Amino acid sequence: MLNEKIRREKMPPTFDMEKCSGCGTCDDICPADAIYMKTSDDADVPYLKYPEECWHCGSCRQDCPEGAIEIQFPPDMLSI
Amino acid sequence: MEVTNLSTDVLIVGGGLAGTNAAMGAAEKGASVVVADKGNINRSGDVGGGVDHFLAYLNQDPEWDTQDAFLSYVEKIGRGTGHLSIIESVFCAELPDAIERMARIGNPLTQPDGSFYRTGSMGQPGTYWINFNGKRLKPCLGEAVRKLGCTVLDKVIMVDLLTHQGAVVGGIGFHIRTGNFYVIHAKATIIATGNTNRLYENPRINPFNTWLCPFDTGDGQIMALNAGAALTNMEYMRMTLLPKGFAAPGFNALVGMGGRFLNSLGEYYMEKNHPMGNRAPRYEVVFYTLEELRKGHGPIYIDCRHLNDKDLAHLKTTLGYDKDTLPDYLTQRGEDLGAKPVEITVSEGMQAGPTEVTGSGVKIDKDSASTVPGLYACGDAADHNRCAHGAVTGGYKAGKSAADYALGLKHADSVPPSTSREEINRFMEPLNRTSGYPYRQIEDAIRKVMAEHVGPMRSEQGLKIGLDKLQRIEQYLDEMKADDLHELMRSHETRSILSVGKVMAHTALFRTESRNKPYHHRLDFPDTDNRKWCGLVVVQKKGHEFSCSFEAVP
Numbered sequence: 001m002l003n004e005k006i007r008r009e010k011m012p013p014t015f016d017m018e019k020c021s022g023c024g025t026c027d028d029i030c031p032a033d034a035i036y037m038k039t040s041d042d043a044d045v046p047y048l049k050y051p052e053e054c055w056h057c058g059s060c061r062q063d064c065p066e067g068a069i070e071i072q073f074p075p076d077m078l079s080i
Numbered sequence: 081m082e083v084t085n086l087s088t089d090v091l092i093v094g095g096g097l098a099g100t101n102a103a104m105g106a107a108e109k110g111a112s113v114v115v116a117d118k119g120n121i122n123r124s125g126d127v128g129g130g131v132d133h134f135l136a137y138l139n140q141d142p143e144w145d146t147q148d149a150f151l152s153y154v155e156k157i158g159r160g161t162g163h164l165s166i167i168e169s170v171f172c173a174e175l176p177d178a179i180e181r182m183a184r185i186g187n188p189l190t191q192p193d194g195s196f197y198r199t200g201s202m203g204q205p206g207t208y209w210i211n212f213n214g215k216r217l218k219p220c221l222g223e224a225v226r227k228l229g230c231t232v233l234d235k236v237i238m239v240d241l242l243t244h245q246g247a248v249v250g251g252i253g254f255h256i257r258t259g260n261f262y263v264i265h266a267k268a269t270i271i272a273t274g275n276t277n278r279l280y281e282n283p284r285i286n287p288f289n290t291w292l293c294p295f296d297t298g299d300g301q302i303m304a305l306n307a308g309a310a311l312t313n314m315e316y317m318r319m320t321l322l323p324k325g326f327a328a329p330g331f332n333a334l335v336g337m338g339g340r341f342l343n344s345l346g347e348y349y350m351e352k353n354h355p356m357g358n359r360a361p362r363y364e365v366v367f368y369t370l371e372e373l374r375k376g377h378g379p380i381y382i383d384c385r386h387l388n389d390k391d392l393a394h395l396k397t398t399l400g401y402d403k404d405t406l407p408d409y410l411t412q413r414g415e416d417l418g419a420k421p422v423e424i425t426v427s428e429g430m431q432a433g434p435t436e437v438t439g440s441g442v443k444i445d446k447d448s449a450s451t452v453p454g455l456y457a458c459g460d461a462a463d464h465n466r467c468a469h470g471a472v473t474g475g476y477k478a479g480k481s482a483a484d485y486a487l488g489l490k491h492a493d494s495v496p497p498s499t500s501r502e503e504i505n506r507f508m509e510p511l512n513r514t515s516g517y518p519y520r521q522i523e524d525a526i527r528k529v530m531a532e533h534v535g536p537m538r539s540e541q542g543l544k545i546g547l548d549k550l551q552r553i554e555q556y557l558d559e560m561k562a563d564d565l566h567e568l569m570r571s572h573e574t575r576s577i578l579s580v581g582k583v584m585a586h587t588a589l590f591r592t593e594s595r596n597k598p599y600h601h602r603l604d605f606p607d608t609d610n611r612k613w614c615g616l617v618v619v620q621k622k623g624h625e626f627s628c629s630f631e632a633v634p
Contacts, residue, residue: 012405028120028234029119029120029122029123030119030120030123031118031119031120031123031124031125031128031293031295032119032288032294032295033118033119033235033256033566033569049566050566052286052288053288053294054288055288055289055290055293055294055295056326056328056403056405056409057123057128057129057130057403057404057405058129058130058403058404058405059123059128059129059404061404061405062129062130062215062404063123063219071405071408072412073325073326073408073409073412073413076284076285076286076325077284077289077325077326077409078325078409078412078413079325080284080285080324080325
């Protein structure tokens with residue numbers, strides 16, 4: 001369970017919930033169908049449902065109106 | 081489950097670069113258009129996040145920058161892999177309009193000062209690559225398509241074509257979030273689903289970490305094949321060179337700007353092996369790189385240290401246009417192109433055209449028509465289109481031709497069949513299973529078999545064993561289990577991937593020579609035999625069997 005949590009949180013893209021307005025653009029345009037919205041504390045927030053399927057195309061970061069998305073590559077991609 | 085019935089002149093399967101241009105071509109002819117895509121057409125396909133290159137001749141130099149010189153180049157690097165007359169029709173004749181259209185929709189091929197920034201590589205006689213900022217290309221195209229009044233079905237995967245009296249009359253698909261089914265009756269249908277990735281074992285661990293879009297899984301080619309259409313050039317396994325841990329495109333930018341391939345002995349091996357050196361055709365660079373690795377001269381690097389500051393700055397910028405996150409990757413990995421060579425490696429294999437200028441997939445004629453009435457194809461899914469330049473030109477051409485066909489049909493002739501609830505339920509079966517195998521488990525087995533038996537070193541024995549194993553895997557397809565609609569989509573992709581693998585093995589067995597090595601390299605027939613094999617292997621489905629034939633390219 002802990003591994004699963006790390007996997008989801010450390011795979012790109014990551015969402016800055018301070019900046020995110022919950023507009024759903026990233027969910028709408030992700031070509032991997034990897035990003036979904038969920039309700040958390042009465043707010044709509046995006047989450048990465050299928051982290052392994054991200055192609056790192058950067059569309060979510062480019063289209064996010066709040067600049068709330070960052071790309072941090074995981075160790076397997078940076079180390080091999 | 082709801083079922084929505086739609087009726088249209090032209091249905092386009094896939095809304096990537098080719099599909100959106102096809103939608104424009106058909107709509108601007110006055111046809112009604114439905115375009116369906118697994119993603120959102122504003123960001124889907126190979127260039128969803130951006131692109132930095134477009135191949136064109138611009139008539140600025142009489143020696144190499146002309147249509148004749150371009151076609152000579154096609155013949156040189158792609159001999160026997162395409163008919164020049166078809167390339168002339170679906171690419172050359174469309175090129176001026178395509179360049180103008182890109183400017184018209186708001187993503188011109190020019191630099192901010194109005195000039196073209198051009199580089200050459202991959203065996204070109206001059207500088208055919210136009211470098212440009214294509215990061216807004218798909219959003220611009222998406223908006224243009226919507227503005228033309230096309231019906232856009234985002235997040236809808238098409239799973240089968242409808243046929244009636246020997247013609248294709250539309251298709252069936254479902255929405256990957258709602259599960260709503262769409263039965264779309266169309267007078268003409270265009271396949272624009274790209275090439276086939278996720279097909280070979282991935283040297284970067286994750287099968288989705290692919291050079292080109294991992295959501296392109298050959299769905300359209302296989303639907304076309306099942307509907308009776310012929311495919312060609314399916315034996316070619318395409319590879320490139322990529323940064324070690326990240327399968328980002330960028331090869332042409334690196335080589336076009338003057339990058340040099342370096343082995344671990346400190347030798348610039350392409351300069352030693354090929355008269356065109358680092359700017360040799362892509363398949364030659366991959367071939368000699370594999371040779372270096374086999375000789376124990378790896379790892380392999382791309383060396384850009386000799387570039388001046390201006391060229392380096394351009395290179396870094398253009399790499400980010402081709403793959404938005406590649407600069408982030410290089411920074412996070414601690415790479416600096418100007419300071420030290422960057423380790424690269426040979427990519428995973430994919431099923432795609434043997435060169436940048438000849439394709440693979442649905443066999444098309446000069447009008448982008450397949451061998452089945454009512455069915456057209458374009459982009460990487462068609463056998464005479466490839467890459468961004470082929471998608472923009474050939475896509476628009478397919479759209480125009482399909483519209484002409486649809487608008488010319490006599491209505492009384494084409495009463496489409498109705499689709500029963502039972503037929504639709506068949507596509508949902510993995511969702512209803514209480515036990516079974518996840519798609520990933522099946523796909524992993526396919527990738528392993530493809531890499532070991534249908535890879536860059538092929539033989540009759542190995543290919544036959546590969547086919548046996550693929551047939552064994554096929555028995556498990558009906559035991560795939562999907563936990564949700566997303567997995568249901570992937571399960572359908574797995575079926576396409578397996579079928580493409582089988583078609584590749586069959587066609588590779590049939591072609592008893594080697595061509596564009598290592599893309600089709602038979603160890604038991606290592607030479608290129610232009611007396612016997614200068615042409616296309618054409619494959620069709622007869623019942624459950626594949627039937628191969630040979631079509632000479634004069």
